[in-house]
Amino acid sequence: MKSKAYIINLKYGIWENQLWLVGKDTPECEKTWEEAKAGLGEVAEKSRSSGEFFSKAIEHFNSYGFTRIQK
Numbered sequence: 001m002k003s004k005a006y007i008i009n010l011k012y013g014i015w016e017n018q019l020w021l022v023g024k025d026t027p028e029c030e031k032t033w034e035e036a037k038a039g040l041g042e043v044a045e046k047s048r049s050s051g052e053f054f055s056k057a058i059e060h061f062n063s064y065g066f067t068r069i070q071k
Contacts, residue, residue, distance in 0.1 A: 002025040005020055010057055012053040
């Protein structure tokens with residue numbers, strides 16, 4: 001099974017960072033990626049700081065089967 005990088009730009013207040021993740025290279029995983037991205041606003045709302053948002057975003061994407069990778 002091939003894998004591919006999934007990249008998202010995170011923003012919380014004035015803080016911005018790019019998060020790189022890896023997941024399967026399948027149409028099903030693409031759909032899952034879109035679902036995970038759609039739920040990110042709720043993650044931000046439950047966060048009190050940019051650091052907390054970053055950590056919770058990683059956990060959020062992990063729960064959908066995506067693993068953080070270092071660029």
